[in-house]
Amino acid sequence: MATNSAAAGLSLQGVTYRYGPRVALDEVSFEVGGGRFCALLGPNGAGKSTLFALLTGLLAPPPGSVRVAGHDIRTHPTRALACLGVVFQSATLDLDLTVEQNLRYFAALHGLAGREAGLRISAALERLGMAERAREPARALNGGHRRRTEIARALLHGPQVLLLDEPTVGLDAAARAGITAHVHALAREDGLTVLWATHLVDEVAPEDDLIILHQGRVLRQATAAEVAQGASLSEVFLGLTGAEA
Ligand SMILES: Nc1ncnc2c1ncn2[C@@H]1O[C@H](COP(=O)(O)OP(=O)(O)OP(=O)(O)O)[C@@H](O)[C@H]1O
Numbered sequence: 001m002a003t004n005s006a007a008a009g010l011s012l013q014g015v016t017y018r019y020g021p022r023v024a025l026d027e028v029s030f031e032v033g034g035g036r037f038c039a040l041l042g043p044n045g046a047g048k049s050t051l052f053a054l055l056t057g058l059l060a061p062p063p064g065s066v067r068v069a070g071h072d073i074r075t076h077p078t079r080a081l082a083c084l085g086v087v088f089q090s091a092t093l094d095l096d097l098t099v100e101q102n103l104r105y106f107a108a109l110h111g112l113a114g115r116e117a118g119l120r121i122s123a124a125l126e127r128l129g130m131a132e133r134a135r136e137p138a139r140a141l142n143g144g145h146r147r148r149t150e151i152a153r154a155l156l157h158g159p160q161v162l163l164l165d166e167p168t169v170g171l172d173a174a175a176r177a178g179i180t181a182h183v184h185a186l187a188r189e190d191g192l193t194v195l196w197a198t199h200l201v202d203e204v205a206p207e208d209d210l211i212i213l214h215q216g217r218v219l220r221q222a223t224a225a226e227v228a229q230g231a232s233l234s235e236v237f238l239g240l241t242g243a244e245a
Pocket residue numbers: 019022023024042043044045046047048049050051
């Protein structure tokens with residue numbers, strides 16, 4: 001169920017981040033409403049990974065405000081991080097463990113054990129179409145199913161906001177389509193707020209919220225259909241950034 005409340009979403013106001021003299025994010029401001037799927041579209045070097053590192057507390061909070069589900073990452077980092085599920089770009093499963101063991105270990109890190117952990121693991125795997133594979137070693141899964149397992153794992157602690165950093169890199173077209181469909185359903189049907197970083201225009205649906213980030217600046221924020229204005233989104237993106245999509 002979509003909540004559409006700002007308190008369940010994400011908000012950045014006036015966020016600037018520098019690596020020495022290099023400005024990676026320049027006065028970035030945007031909001032993602034609760035239960036929305038938002039694509040963060042930007043070419044290489046746009047600042048997507050830096051933004052994720054700030055949202056996940058890996059980089060110290062910069063000037064400006066970053067709020068996750070209403071919690072300020074600077075003043076209430078534990079509460080903000082508890083509301084966040086994250087799928088990083090690099091694969092992070094232990095390939096020697098089964099799917100279920102991978103999730104059980106992660107559940108334990110969140111203080112979940114026993115029957116409660118088992119119920120949550122079953123529900124998350126079911127949600128991602130992975131219930132049948134629970135007892136297989138992660139090594140036996142293809143890339144798409146490994147990604148789905150990581151997404152299921154990111155849901156175990158019941159986050160309100162899900163961040164995915166280029167989650168389809170290296171996957172074939174069918175696996176990419178499956179994962180984008182599953183994550184769209186998490187927003188549409190479960191009310192999860194999703195921030196999906198990508199450089200691939202074809203992963204963005206017309207009704208999605210869209211942020212185009214380029215050289216650390218937000219160039220557009222609206223629904224994808226509004227940004228495209230009847231033209232092809234690829235051409236609009238190319239025109240704004242000079243990047244092929
Ligand atoms: N540790 C670092 N030290 C110095 N500059 C960095 C560092 N990390 C990133 N940058 C620079 O900051 C800018 C934004 O990089 P970032 O990795 O956030 O972009 P990105 O959109 O994630 O790109 P990609 O898709 O290539 O990962 C780039 O100019 C990059 O070269």
